[in-house]
Amino acid sequence: MCKDDSLNHGIALSQDGRTLYGSSTSNVYAWDYDASQGRNTSNARDIVQAMGDTEGHTTRTLLLSKKVPDLLLVSRGSQGNIDLETLDVTTGVSTIKAFNISNVTNSAYNHASDGLLLGWGLRNSVGVAEEPVSGGVYSVENSVDNLNRSGQTIHENNPGEEMNFHGYLNGTKSSNQGGNYGYPSCFAAWNVTQIPDFSGTTGTQFAIGDQNATVNDTFCQNDRIAPRITFAAHMAPLDIKFNPNGTASWVTMHGSWNREEPIGYKLVFVQFDGNGSPTASANSSTAAVDIVSNPDLSACPSNCFRPVGLAWDSQGRLFMSSDSTGEIYVVTKDDGTGVADVQQASSNRSSPSSTGSGSAPSSTAGGANRAVRKWSAGRGSYWVAGAAVVGALPLI
Structure with missing residues (x-):
């Protein structure tokens, strides 16, 4: 394993777990990979080149x-x-x-x-x-x-x-x-x-x-x-992951940098029909349901989390990174189980007050009523709402 400062965002692993792919600005590379060691076991091979x-x-x-x-x-x-x-x-x-x-x-x-x-x-x-x-x-x-x-x-x-x-x-x-x-x-x-x-x-x-x-x-x-679906301007979507059954996609909104009123800085849920298409019409303005969001966008971007990457684990829990705070969060149901089977979401929460307090009404998700919980991590208090997601904990 060696350090390469040219590598940046792209990463993928073959289905058999034996080949790791990564990208720099100009190239895509492949390495032999040993999962038991958690490291590559070969020199880089050029796969795609000349990307600027x-x-x-x-x-x-x-x-x-x-x-x-x-x-x-x-x-x-x-x-x-x-x-x-x-x-x-x-x-x-x-x-x-x-x-x-x-x-x-x-x-x-x-x-x-x-x-x-x-x-x-x-x-x-x-x-x-x-x-x-x-x-x-x-x-x-x-x-x-x-x-x-x-x-x-x-x-x-x-x-x-x-x-x-x-x-x-x-x-x-x-x-x-x-x-x-x-x-x-x-x-x-x-x-x-x-x-x-x-x-x-x-x-x-x-x-x-x-x-x-x-x-x-x-x-x-x-x-x-x-x-197929349009989101509000300057939300800055950076990742999308689907439920294994195709009933939803989850999208990270990194948030605005040049809008007078900040927007984004959240994880949203877009319902799909299980056959490959969103349930919302192409002219919908409500297709995205807020799941994890910052309570006070006036603190963004310097003092709030900014979602970037998403990943599923084997238990159906959704992991979400925040580049501004250097944290990784895990999104689960209230009993700690995964959210990969969630089919519907409703964002039915009240906005917290400027002091971080506020009422938390129940919201319906997947046919079950679940309370929306307030949780605190990193730089402030955040809210989790809808899609049976009522717990999100920082891992690092």
């Missing part, structure tokens, strides 16, 4: 498909807030691609020219997951900052963050697969009343800046793929 330099969004999320185990998904974001290079799909920027890791020989894949394209026009899809029942691939997207439309600044509540559907890896046909999702020209509406000269609904694509003959709302709605 250290500008812009530098994370390279990795996901190994369980439906098609030979395919490794790689998500690469843009090199800036508005990156015109992404207008050319051959650059490989702002894409999600899949690479057949069983075919790698002496030469690594070139990211831009090789691989199966699942989607492009994706500004920064840090969270990627495979729905376990249908095998559909979903991502969660960090949208653009400081957006202007028709000469007006509308970035406080637009555009929305996105949950996008990218088709399947097992050969099932989907019109979404390989399509363009809009960036850097088209974006999803969140607060439609604040978008000048716009008549669409939440989730509808609209054109950035001043509409013209080439880029306009009609083009965005007819030629670009709209998100």
Whole structure:
């Protein structure tokens, strides 16, 4: 085992537990791995290369498909807030691609020219997951900052963050697969009343800046793929994990950095139908139910937790990391058991007062009434609500 400061976000482990994958800004590597030792046992092998330099969004999320185990998904974001290079799909920027890791020989894949394209026009899809029942691939997207439309600044509540559907890896046909999702020209509406000269609904694509003959709302709605679910602007979704039975996805919202009123800083629950699709309509503004959140967003980002990564353990408990506080939390039911079987969630809590006190009404989850508990950890008192989640404890 050796230290490599170039490695950053992406990590994946083969189903047999013998191969570990990791990413730097420019490459994806593989190592032989020994789980009994908890370490790699070989030098790094290049799997994918030529993914750019250290500008812009530098994370390279990795996901190994369980439906098609030979395919490794790689998500690469843009090199800036508005990156015109992404207008050319051959650059490989702002894409999600899949690479057949069983075919790698002496030469690594070139990211831009090789691989199966699942989607492009994706500004920064840090969270990627495979729905376990249908095998559909979903991502969660960090949208653009400081957006202007028709000469007006509308970035406080637009555009929305996105949950996008990218088709399947097992050969099932989907019109979404390989399509363009809009960036850097088209974006999803969140607060439609604040978008000048716009008549669409939440989730509808609209054109950035001043509409013209080439880029306009009609083009965005007819030629670009709209998100399956839209979240509020600046929530910054960073990870998505599905229940094993496909009845829900859990999404971490890292939180805003340039919004007048902070937003996000929580874990949310999005209900699915168990057959591969969210239960909420594409124009819903209530699809995401708060599960774990900070009580006082005015303290964010410097004095609150900021969710990032999610992971399941063998008992169905959900682990959640916070980069701002250096903590890991475990999310469970009130009896300490896992939440992997939760099918419904309701967020029915009162807001705590500025002193951290407040009433905690009951909430319904999975058909059972469970009390919402207040818990304290790290830098302050937080609240857990809904989805049968009434306990979350810091591990470190």
